[in-house]
């Protein structure tokens with residue numbers, strides 16, 4: 001038989017096992033569901049986090065799930081509708097996947113609700129925070145609330161009738177609505193209406209913040225907005241009798257199809273796409289179990305969806321809104337404040353250029369502050385010797401200081417070229433906004449290559465110096481987003497390495513111009529050569545294993561999906577290479593299968609911070625090579641995006657990343673270990689206790705103390 005991937009002939013007698021056997025793969029969608037289960041478990045575990053942080057995990061779980069339906073379930077649903085029956089690598093058809101997803105999700109929602117209503121709510125109550133219903137308040141309080149409703153809520157409500165004379169009202173994605181059955185007091189006719197619970201108001205109302213409604217017992221009383229609306233429906237429908245009222249929430253297909261033709265205006269077609277997202281087909285309809293059948297079938301029919309998309313959920317719908325509870329000022333119920341270490345704080349003058357000239361710098365966020373990165377761009381913007389700044393922007397967040405610095409630089413008449421990725425999912429509108437302001441400030445804004453999302457995270461600053469032009473680079477694993485840099489774990493690498501600078505220059509040229517540059521000396525670039533390079537690195541490690549017996553690969557990423565690379569890892573394991581994978585989310589590879597993957601271990605760390613860095617380590621016959629970058633191992637990252645991996649060369653930095661990796665791998669408090677059947681078991685116990693994120697924080701605080709001491713001593 002031949003092995004198609006390396007083209008060599010393998011004699012039949014020692015033929016390798018069939019690495020395409022579906023049993024060797026975990027379903028991508030179900031693996032994601034497992035990841036979200038691990039997020040849910042953070043909320044379930046009463047010992048793991050302070051109360052409000054557990055609420056945060058419930059919210060993250062819920063919004064993750066909404067996103068999963070808007071994109072993944074919508075895609076599977078499309079496949080079913082198109083009659084596609086092709087099986088995934090693990091052997092499931094789209095319809096089978098949908099069935100299993102539904103089964104898992106129903107179980108998870110039940111768990112989530114039990115956690116919130118039976119565990120967290122009573123615990124919050126004991127701590128002086130409680131949800132109340134309008135009907136539980138005194139008549140006088142209800143009147144005050146009615147006044148508040150009239151002033152603050154009523155003006156933004158639009159009751160929409162629904163009968164033969166009125167078309168079925170349009171309902172936008174993620175909207176929470178009330179379905180109301182009414183009786184006309186004059187004619188006795190039964191009518192149906194819909195009121196949207198306004199998305200622009202807070203879902204959770206704090207009674208103590210309403211004038212006149214203060215309680216003097218110090219307790220925080222909360223009310224769901226929909227409860228307030230429901231109690232005041234008579235104001236919306238005078239001369240009608242409200243017969244019944246039931247909440248429902250819809251999720252639509254939100255995957256935008258963008259027609260990218262090279263001549264067209266990408267910005268406009270994305271704006272178009274964002275608009276049409278509001279009209280995508282309904283992929284989930286959430287209702288309470290007590291909604292009568294008549295209303296339920298009315299909704300299903302008019303929303304043009306199916307019974308299999310209806311989810312009966314007790315209690316509150318749209319629990320991602322729980323994030324609002326984190327605004328409550330109760331430090332005793334939240335994580336201790338963590339202020340990251342800024343390694344540049346001990347410098348007399350914070351000249352980042354000078355620092356970078358004296359050696360490469362590595363920052364490990366959020367343990368190290370992201371401030372030096374923002375400062376770097378500001379310093380470049382202000383420095384008269386800086387000629388140009390080029391940067392890729394994917395998710396910058398709102399009010400970004402990075403974008404402000406770029407605008408300032410453009411106003412100083414520097415060459416500023418920014419690659420804004422308009423297609424960053426759910427950030428499209430925000431990115432269009434920034435792209436326009438940057439253009440107005442005089443920056444060159446480009447939207448990248450047709451058909452490829454630019455996900456690489458790069459900055460290049462060119463400065464005129466005595467010896468000639470020097471390039472200052474920032475290469476990262478995470479976005480230029482100061483908010484997420486405080487909660488996602490990522491690396492920043494700051495260097496003036498001329499070889500990397502050449503490569504980055506070429507890459508920017510091919511992103512902004514017509515350059516079809518195909519060779520990079522140091523940088524690994526998707527979709528050009530990353531797939532091939534990863535395959536080669538794995539193969540080299542197999543060779544090292546054969547010659548020296550010290551083959552080892554460590555990879556840290558958010559998702560491992562790509563079949564070809566999974567097979568290469570199986571082969572490496574079969575050759576004896578020791579492989580450790582720290583994969584936060586989806587993993588389609590199964591570790592620990594005798595004869596296939598017994599040398600592979602997969603762990604997933606879920607904790608206070610979102611594990612986000614991507615690190616690729618090859619022992620390379622004890623001459624370790626480490627690459628960092630933006631890419632996970634999924635077909636989309638390798639084939640459909642512009643991604644980069646870059647080498648870290650300085651031995652002290654290589655050592656430091658290596659020891660970070662070892663710490664993550666040895667975590668036995670916030671880590672889950674994947675089993676040969678694809679399920680995960682929480683690692684509990686084990687001595688000494690290793691809570692990697694906590695240890696990274698502790699180390700950071702220690703460094704901060706040392707810096708303070710040093711500064712005092714100066």
Ligand SMILES: Nc1ncnc2c1ncn2[C@@H]1O[C@H](COP(=O)(O)OP(=O)(O)OP(=O)(O)O)[C@@H](O)[C@H]1O
Nearest residue numbers: 039060063064394395478479487558607608609610
């Ligand atoms: N501590 C946490 N644990 C688990 N999930 C979290 C945590 N903090 C945030 N999240 C969720 O993780 C999601 C972001 O993860 P994701 O890996 O997709 O990052 P991203 O911003 O898309 O990065 P990239 O641009 O590199 O793809 C957010 O939607 C958020 O809800």
Ligand SMILES: [Mg+2]
Nearest residue numbers: 395424425558
């Ligand atoms: Mg993402």
